[in-house]
Amino acid sequence: MTPAPTPPLGDCQLCRHRKHLWPHKSKRDGLVRNLCGGCHESASLAEERGGFIDFDQAHTHGSDEDLLTWLRGDL
Numbered sequence: 001m002t003p004a005p006t007p008p009l010g011d012c013q014l015c016r017h018r019k020h021l022w023p024h025k026s027k028r029d030g031l032v033r034n035l036c037g038g039c040h041e042s043a044s045l046a047e048e049r050g051g052f053i054d055f056d057q058a059h060t061h062g063s064d065e066d067l068l069t070w071l072r073g074d075l
Protein backbone atom coordinates (compact mmCIF):
# COMPACT_ATOMS: atom_id res chain seq x y z
CA MET A 1 0.00 0.00 0.00
CA THR A 2 1.22 3.50 -0.77
CA PRO A 3 1.61 5.72 2.27
CA ALA A 4 -0.61 8.77 1.96
CA PRO A 5 -0.40 12.04 3.81
CA THR A 6 -2.54 11.95 6.94
CA PRO A 7 -6.01 13.10 6.00
CA PRO A 8 -7.97 15.58 8.10
CA LEU A 9 -9.95 14.57 11.17
CA GLY A 10 -13.71 14.54 11.01
CA ASP A 11 -16.83 12.54 11.73
CA CYS A 12 -17.04 9.42 9.60
CA GLN A 13 -20.32 9.33 7.69
CA LEU A 14 -20.80 5.64 8.41
CA CYS A 15 -19.59 4.82 11.90
CA ARG A 16 -19.91 8.41 13.18
CA HIS A 17 -16.62 8.20 14.97
CA ARG A 18 -14.16 11.04 14.87
CA LYS A 19 -11.29 9.76 12.80
CA HIS A 20 -9.03 10.60 9.91
CA LEU A 21 -11.21 10.61 6.84
CA TRP A 22 -10.67 9.68 3.23
CA PRO A 23 -13.10 10.71 0.53
CA HIS A 24 -14.87 7.71 -0.97
CA LYS A 25 -16.55 8.21 -4.34
CA SER A 26 -19.31 5.73 -4.91
CA LYS A 27 -19.43 3.95 -8.25
CA ARG A 28 -23.12 3.41 -7.73
CA ASP A 29 -24.50 6.83 -6.88
CA GLY A 30 -21.49 9.01 -7.62
CA LEU A 31 -21.64 10.59 -4.17
CA VAL A 32 -18.53 11.35 -2.20
CA ARG A 33 -18.62 10.22 1.41
CA ASN A 34 -15.97 11.07 3.97
CA LEU A 35 -15.09 7.77 5.57
CA CYS A 36 -12.53 6.47 8.03
CA GLY A 37 -10.08 3.79 6.89
CA GLY A 38 -12.19 0.85 8.01
CA CYS A 39 -15.43 2.17 6.55
CA HIS A 40 -13.67 3.18 3.35
CA GLU A 41 -12.54 -0.38 2.88
CA SER A 42 -15.97 -1.80 3.74
CA ALA A 43 -17.63 0.59 1.32
CA SER A 44 -15.30 -0.37 -1.51
CA LEU A 45 -15.81 -4.07 -0.82
CA ALA A 46 -19.57 -3.67 -0.62
CA GLU A 47 -19.70 -1.97 -4.00
CA GLU A 48 -17.41 -4.54 -5.57
CA ARG A 49 -19.86 -7.20 -4.45
CA GLY A 50 -22.74 -5.22 -5.89
CA GLY A 51 -23.87 -4.16 -2.45
CA PHE A 52 -24.55 -0.83 -0.83
CA ILE A 53 -22.55 1.50 1.33
CA ASP A 54 -25.30 2.66 3.63
CA PHE A 55 -28.99 2.44 4.25
CA ASP A 56 -29.79 5.57 2.26
CA GLN A 57 -28.07 4.17 -0.77
CA ALA A 58 -29.87 0.82 -0.51
CA HIS A 59 -33.13 2.68 -0.01
CA THR A 60 -32.64 5.08 -2.92
CA HIS A 61 -30.95 2.86 -5.46
CA GLY A 62 -31.87 -0.68 -4.55
CA SER A 63 -34.90 -2.88 -4.95
CA ASP A 64 -36.95 -4.02 -1.97
CA GLU A 65 -34.91 -7.17 -2.00
CA ASP A 66 -31.67 -5.20 -1.90
CA LEU A 67 -32.98 -3.28 1.05
CA LEU A 68 -33.86 -6.47 2.92
CA THR A 69 -30.43 -7.87 2.19
CA TRP A 70 -28.91 -4.72 3.59
CA LEU A 71 -31.06 -4.89 6.70
CA ARG A 72 -30.07 -8.51 7.28
CA GLY A 73 -26.45 -7.41 7.11
CA ASP A 74 -25.50 -9.92 4.44
CA LEU A 75 -23.38 -7.45 2.52
Ligand SMILES: [Zn+2]
Residues within 6 Å of the ligand: 012, 013, 014, 015, 016, 017, 035, 036, 037, 038, 039, 040
Ligand atom coordinates in the same frame (compact mmCIF):
# COMPACT_ATOMS: atom_id res chain seq x y z
ZN1 LIG B 1 -16.04 4.89 9.87
